[in-house]
Amino acid sequence: MKNLIKNFLVFFIVFLAVAAIFSYFGESVEKPERAGTEELINYINNEEVESIVVEGSKLSIILKDGSKKIVKKEVGESFSELLSNFNVAPEKIVAINIEVKEGEGLNFWMVSILPFLIPFLLIGVFIYFMMRSVQGANSKAMMFGQSQVKQYGKDNKEKVTFKNVAGVKEAKEDLKEVVEFLKHPKKFLELGARIPRGALLLGSPGTGKTLLARAVAGEADVPFFHISGSEFVEMFVGVGASRVRDLFKQAKKSAPCIIFIDEIDAVGRRRGAGLGGSHDEREQTLNQILVEMDGFEPNVNVIVLAATNRPDVLDPALLRPGRFDRQIVLDEPDIADREGILKVHAKKKPLAKEVSLRRVAERTPGFSGADLANLLNEAAILAARRNKKIIEMDELLESIERVMLGPERKSRVLTEKEKKITAYHEAGHAIVAHFLPNTDPVHKISIIARGRAGGYTLKLPITDKHMQTKMEFTEEIAVLLAGYVTEKEIFGDITTGATSDLRRATKLARRLVTDFGMSENLGPRTYGEKEEMIFLGREIHEQRDYSEKVAEQIDKEITLFIEHAVHTAKGIVNKERDVMEKVVKVLLKKETLEKEGFEKIVGKKPKEDKG
Ligand code: ADP
Numbered sequence: 001m002k003n004l005i006k007n008f009l010v011f012f013i014v015f016l017a018v019a020a021i022f023s024y025f026g027e028s029v030e031k032p033e034r035a036g037t038e039e040l041i042n043y044i045n046n047e048e049v050e051s052i053v054v055e056g057s058k059l060s061i062i063l064k065d066g067s068k069k070i071v072k073k074e075v076g077e078s079f080s081e082l083l084s085n086f087n088v089a090p091e092k093i094v095a096i097n098i099e100v101k102e103g104e105g106l107n108f109w110m111v112s113i114l115p116f117l118i119p120f121l122l123i124g125v126f127i128y129f130m131m132r133s134v135q136g137a138n139s140k141a142m143m144f145g146q147s148q149v150k151q152y153g154k155d156n157k158e159k160v161t162f163k164n165v166a167g168v169k170e171a172k173e174d175l176k177e178v179v180e181f182l183k184h185p186k187k188f189l190e191l192g193a194r195i196p197r198g199a200l201l202l203g204s205p206g207t208g209k210t211l212l213a214r215a216v217a218g219e220a221d222v223p224f225f226h227i228s229g230s231e232f233v234e235m236f237v238g239v240g241a242s243r244v245r246d247l248f249k250q251a252k253k254s255a256p257c258i259i260f261i262d263e264i265d266a267v268g269r270r271r272g273a274g275l276g277g278s279h280d281e282r283e284q285t286l287n288q289i290l291v292e293m294d295g296f297e298p299n300v301n302v303i304v305l306a307a308t309n310r311p312d313v314l315d316p317a318l319l320r321p322g323r324f325d326r327q328i329v330l331d332e333p334d335i336a337d338r339e340g341i342l343k344v345h346a347k348k349k350p351l352a353k354e355v356s357l358r359r360v361a362e363r364t365p366g367f368s369g370a371d372l373a374n375l376l377n378e379a380a381i382l383a384a385r386r387n388k389k390i391i392e393m394d395e396l397l398e399s400i401e402r403v404m405l406g407p408e409r410k411s412r413v414l415t416e417k418e419k420k421i422t423a424y425h426e427a428g429h430a431i432v433a434h435f436l437p438n439t440d441p442v443h444k445i446s447i448i449a450r451g452r453a454g455g456y457t458l459k460l461p462i463t464d465k466h467m468q469t470k471m472e473f474t475e476e477i478a479v480l481l482a483g484y485v486t487e488k489e490i491f492g493d494i495t496t497g498a499t500s501d502l503r504r505a506t507k508l509a510r511r512l513v514t515d516f517g518m519s520e521n522l523g524p525r526t527y528g529e530k531e532e533m534i535f536l537g538r539e540i541h542e543q544r545d546y547s548e549k550v551a552e553q554i555d556k557e558i559t560l561f562i563e564h565a566v567h568t569a570k571g572i573v574n575k576e577r578d579v580m581e582k583v584v585k586v587l588l589k590k591e592t593l594e595k596e597g598f599e600k601i602v603g604k605k606p607k608e609d610k611g
């Protein structure tokens with residue numbers, strides 16, 4: 001926007017200048033009447049002329065009666081030549097007051113050269129603006145430039161510090177060192193320590209990598225240059241590399257500072273692993289980043305932070321000493337962290353007194369920091385829509401489901417039959433989950449459509465899980481298939497409502513066999529090298545490192561897991577038929593069933609104390 005105004009101003013000034021030049025020449029055409037040379041000679045011979053001003057080829061004549069005339073003579077021919085050509089008597093000339101003004105040369109050049117010059121000038125101006133707008137677009141796409149630096153660096157309103165980041169204690173601890181380097185580089189240099197060039201922030205999306213990088217810049221009070229790896233890849237070949245050069249040049253000028261490269265895996269993938277054109281560009285960009293990082297002088301205080309959630313695909317060259325030799329892991333938040341993050345984001349939101357963020361944290365295992373921030377935002381929106389002045393627990397709890405599953409879609413009307421099938425389907429999931437010993441307890445059952453799901457059964461773990469056992473996985477598959485099994489047992493038919501259940505069950509079973517080594521027959525090894533490749537923006541993976549015969553075996557094993565799960569589910573569905581009917585009855589009436597209501601019907605979950 002600012003650029004636009006500036007461009008416009010420059011254009012305006014050029015326009016004014018051109019207009020002024022034209023009006024200068026136009027001036028002569030103004031008031032005085034034009035006359036021919038013949039006329040002028042007549043005036044002189046009749047002694048009617050008072051004075052003549054010679055200005056280049058222009059003769060301004062004032063007659064004795066006070067009227068003014070303009071006469072143009074030939075360029076290059078002098079006034080006296082003109083007079084002698086017409087044989088004017090000298091005494092007549094003496095009687096006239098003749099004044100010769102300068103500017104003959106200037107005017108001459110203007111008149112003869114300007115017409116040629118103007119088109120060139122216009123073309124030049126045009127090209128200049130073209131170049132400018134192209135450059136402007138580029139720097140916008142790259143998300144850096146002077147304005148970006150100001151925005152994050154010096155503006156205290158936008159300043160983020162470690163206080164704004166909850167949880168991720170180890171990461172903060174590690175990054176404090178970086179802050180020290182930025183603040184007091186001398187301390188380290190005097191001891192001969194080498195200031196680290198880069199640190200890699202590892203963590204799944206939404207764990208606060210960007211936030212933490214900004215907090216480092218905020219703590220050290222240095223500018224923050226932000227750029228995303230994926231932006232390089234979209235560029236034309238060669239532009240990415242030159243942009244990297246620019247970025248580092250700018251950064252060095254404003255040292256000490258932080259460069260943050262988000263999604264570095266987009267450029268930093270193992271070289272030689274890709275196909276297609278975008279790949280060359282990526283390689284060039286990556287090389288340029290490496291060159292720049294190697295080229296830092298030891299006392300240049302620029303630290304590069306990069307973020308990725310895929311450290312496994314990074315080019316090893318990036319991880320060498322002097323480059324991103326420090327790796328900082330951002331864990332997914334545990335219950336205490338979640339509470340902390342909720343508190344940070346609840347600061348500016350009016351919460352009712354009875355709200356317990358701890359309880360919200362309990363109910364949100366697996367939520368990332370971004371999810372939690374989003375949750376509080378959703379709650380605020382809900383409260384506003386209900387015309388409340390404060391956010392209450394209701395809104396918070398409802399927002400958990402909104403974030404997890406998308407908003408409820410009450411508008412999708414189910415027919416009586418569809419409703420019945422959905423009720424049985426969901427009750428099936430819930431009953432099987434309830435009676436299997438190693439599954440998470442049922443939290444809520446609903447036959448109201450939500451996001452893409454027709455109905456849903458929500459299970460939540462009691463504690464945060466870091467590891468899962470084979471037993472838990474196989475029971476999970478049984479729960480996933482329970483909807484399908486129930487439909488088949490009760491109605492003797494199946495619907496498309498089970499499609500996504502089946503897909504998820506199959507995927508999980510495949511992972512048990514190929515990734516976790518949990519199949520008895522195929523043993524403790526992995527199958528398939530998950531090498532990432534990018535082709536036309538899409539990832540193709542799975543390099544087979546096994547034979548056709550083994551592939552067949554894997555399929556067989558997957559089927560075995562599925563069959564076993566179906567068998568388990570079927571057993572429970574048939575055994576607990578009576579309880580299921582009760583659950584279905586309530587569901588058809590109320591549409592949703594909370595944990596407490598569900599447990600009233602089915603009893604407490606056996607072995608609930610298990611985690
Ligand atoms: P990433 O870069 O890892 O994908 P971001 O840093 O962009 O994640 O996080 C997105 C948003 O989530 C942040 O702007 C912040 O509001 C919130 N957030 C994430 N982690 C935390 C945290 N630990 N503390 C406070 N807020 C967080």
Ligand code: ZN
Binds near residue numbers: 429483497498
């Ligand atoms: Zn289902």
